[in-house]
Amino acid sequence: MDSARFSRLLEISGPVSRETFDRLVAFEGIFRRWSRRINLAAPSTLNDLWERHILDSAQLLRLAPDALKWLDVGSGGGFPGAVMAILLAEKSGAEVHLVESNRKKASFLVSALNEVGVAPRVHARRIEDTYDAIGTPDIVTARALAPLPLLIELTEPWLTQGARALFHKGRDYRREVEESGNTWRFDLVEHEDKVDAAAIILEVSHPLRR
Numbered sequence: 001m002d003s004a005r006f007s008r009l010l011e012i013s014g015p016v017s018r019e020t021f022d023r024l025v026a027f028e029g030i031f032r033r034w035s036r037r038i039n040l041a042a043p044s045t046l047n048d049l050w051e052r053h054i055l056d057s058a059q060l061l062r063l064a065p066d067a068l069k070w071l072d073v074g075s076g077g078g079f080p081g082a083v084m085a086i087l088l089a090e091k092s093g094a095e096v097h098l099v100e101s102n103r104k105k106a107s108f109l110v111s112a113l114n115e116v117g118v119a120p121r122v123h124a125r126r127i128e129d130t131y132d133a134i135g136t137p138d139i140v141t142a143r144a145l146a147p148l149p150l151l152i153e154l155t156e157p158w159l160t161q162g163a164r165a166l167f168h169k170g171r172d173y174r175r176e177v178e179e180s181g182n183t184w185r186f187d188l189v190e191h192e193d194k195v196d197a198a199a200i201i202l203e204v205s206h207p208l209r210r
């Protein structure tokens, strides 16, 4: 069972160590434990936590294997931010920042990352109050946080400094892209969703207000 799950992780994320896999399995257990007390993800998705949340997050590594500095906005129960922090924990110079305004969820993130042996960089505040605290990441992520026009607006301060954004998006993403075009000009790459929990991963860069 474990070796099948490890192989599937490698297929989705690219190369990671067995220790990293073990940390993700531990994180899954901690997540389930805390989920009995606080709402960390839609209960209907918990049966398939590994595939729908953990692998769905882990696939981002393949899209930016050399990026060292990551910022996840609205991390919630840790998707994709905590998963990326675990995947990159053994990589020298890597740092993954998680911004989550809900204090209970932020406490969960700190506690869970500590428990699996990964130094947490969790900012328990709104993204709008965080711009000065983080510096410029290579990659900004956000999953299930806001429609694309608002995501671009919220992350613009980093994207205009050269960061790339990777946003998981659902089936009606084309409408969101069109709506974004009313306010923004930007470069867009559509990446296949290898897990199929969302529909696509949009890579957004170089936004300019029209």
Ligand SMILES: C[S@@+](CC[C@H](N)C(=O)[O-])C[C@H]1O[C@@H](n2cnc3c(N)ncnc32)[C@H](O)[C@@H]1O
Residues within 6 Å of the ligand: 041, 073, 074, 075, 076, 077, 078, 079, 080, 099, 100, 101, 102, 105, 125, 126, 127, 128, 142, 143, 144, 145
């Ligand atoms: C729907 S949840 C998604 C959580 C996670 N990204 C996922 O895909 O499972 C959105 C999260 O963003 C947080 N959030 C909403 N607005 C925020 C803001 N302005 N700054 C930081 N976090 C925010 C909420 O507290 C919530 O935990």
